[in-house]
Amino acid sequence: xxxxxxxxxxxxxxxxxxxxxxxxxxxxxxxxxxxxxxxxxxxxxxxxxxxxxxxxxxxxxxxxxxxxxxxxxxxxxxxxxxxxxxxxxxxxxxxxxxxxxxxxxxxxxxxxxxxxxxxxxxxxxxxxxxxxxxxxxxxxxxxxxxxxxxxxxxxxxxxxxxxxxxxxxxxxxxxxxxxxxxxxx
Amino acid sequence: xxxxxxxxxxxxxxxxxxxxxxxxxxxxxxxxxxxxxxxxxxxxxxxxxxxxxxxxxxxxxxxxxxxxxxxxxxxxxxxxxxxxxxxxxxxxxxxxxxxxxxxxxxxxxxxxxxxxxxxxxxxxxxxxxxxxxxxxxxxxxxxxxxxxxxxxxxxxxxxxxxxxxxxxxxxxxxxxxxxxxxxxx
Numbered sequence: 358x359x360x361x362x363x364x365x366x367x368x369x370x371x372x373x374x375x376x377x378x379x380x381x382x383x384x385x386x387x388x389x390x391x392x393x394x395x396x397x398x399x400x401x402x403x404x405x406x407x408x409x410x411x412x413x414x415x416x417x418x419x420x421x422x423x424x425x426x427x428x429x430x431x432x433x434x435x436x437x438x439x440x441x442x443x444x445x446x447x448x449x450x451x452x453x454x455x456x457x458x459x460x461x462x463x464x465x466x467x468x469x470x471x472x473x474x475x476x477x478x479x480x481x482x483x484x485x486x487x488x489x490x491x492x493x494x495x496x497x498x499x500x501x502x503x504x505x506x507x508x509x510x511x512x513x514x515x516x517x518x519x520x521x522x523x524x525x526x527x528x529x530x531x532x533x534x535x536x537x538x539x540x541x542x
Numbered sequence: 543x544x545x546x547x548x549x550x551x552x553x554x555x556x557x558x559x560x561x562x563x564x565x566x567x568x569x570x571x572x573x574x575x576x577x578x579x580x581x582x583x584x585x586x587x588x589x590x591x592x593x594x595x596x597x598x599x600x601x602x603x604x605x606x607x608x609x610x611x612x613x614x615x616x617x618x619x620x621x622x623x624x625x626x627x628x629x630x631x632x633x634x635x636x637x638x639x640x641x642x643x644x645x646x647x648x649x650x651x652x653x654x655x656x657x658x659x660x661x662x663x664x665x666x667x668x669x670x671x672x673x674x675x676x677x678x679x680x681x682x683x684x685x686x687x688x689x690x691x692x693x694x695x696x697x698x699x700x701x702x703x704x705x706x707x708x709x710x711x712x713x714x715x716x717x718x719x720x721x722x723x724x725x726x727x
Contacts, residue, residue: 369699370555507700514554515692523690526711526718533711
């Protein structure tokens with residue numbers, strides 16, 4: 358049971374570009390069935406299917422709502438959205454909550470772990486939330502699928518200093534997939 | 543004979559941190575002889591030894607001068623420093639030049655390729671120069687040794703949008719080493 362930040366990123370460390378477009382990602386993300394790219398996506402889907410709880414920041418949530426507009430909310434498991442704003446509820450098992458202090462973030466994380474019931478907690482994004490969880494010693498792993506592009510700007514992968522230990526590096530089709538353990542200071 | 547941007551970077555795409563310190567890099571860069579980390583450094587050293595010409599921006603040059611202060615200039619082959627400023631000449635086979643237009647950068651690159659005499663041109667940094675060369679179709683490969691840390695800010699790995707094709711991904715000790723071909727648009 359781990360808390361895992363699993364995301365796609367550009368080589369230069371952006372999870373969304375300055376226009377909030379994902380053209381850079383989807384241009385490499387329509388793989389042939391059975392291809393290595395399909396394997397990369399399949400591994401991510403397997404990870405998501407194993408997660409017992411999900412957490413994301415407000416910007417990530419708004420991004421999903423905007424880009425999946427009209428589709429059913431994609432996740433079944435309890436999903437925390439950390440926000441200080443009123444956000445539209447698009448269905449699903451959504452919990453809106455504000456973490457105004459480190460202690461509140463610790464408490465919310467404990468709730469997520471409880472809800473996950475022995476399965477992983479998936480940190481979808483963004484980079485501020487992931488870095489805060491790491492700073493508090495609450496993040497176990499970082500898994501990145503690096504799209505073969507630099508963006509030159511956008512939303513940061515990790516908005517802070519996080520020490521890591523590399524566990525795995527491999528090519529899966531167009532993506533370089535890196536897996537890290539978070540080093541507790 | 544290729545023009546190759548070969549650099550160390552943090553996972554979040556910074557080649558120097560906001561304090562211009564490399565503590566984050568050197569903290570993982572004193573490997574035991576024979577270790578995988580030593581292999582990673584050895585591969586970079588082999589690449590450097592094969593380069594026939596070197597090019598870097600002014601900030602990268604100043605960084606080397608500051609951090610290698612008192613030591614001999616580390617490179618023997620002709621080295622271009624692209625700058626609009628007067629910079630101290632610390633020895634070596636240094637050419638200071640300004641590239642005020644795409645055409646001037648093309649012309650300088652042709653000079654480098656000529657000087658390299660069939661060997662590679664090594665682009666040391668920074669991210670603006672590498673992205674400009676890529677935009678002009680003058681960059682062939684990007685090779686990154688990713689240190690196991692995020693920095694949250696600093697000097698960007700690639701200061702612009704560059705499309706790539708992944709050739710290789712491997713762990714060498716603490717580093718994830720990725721090699722890319724630059725895709726010409």
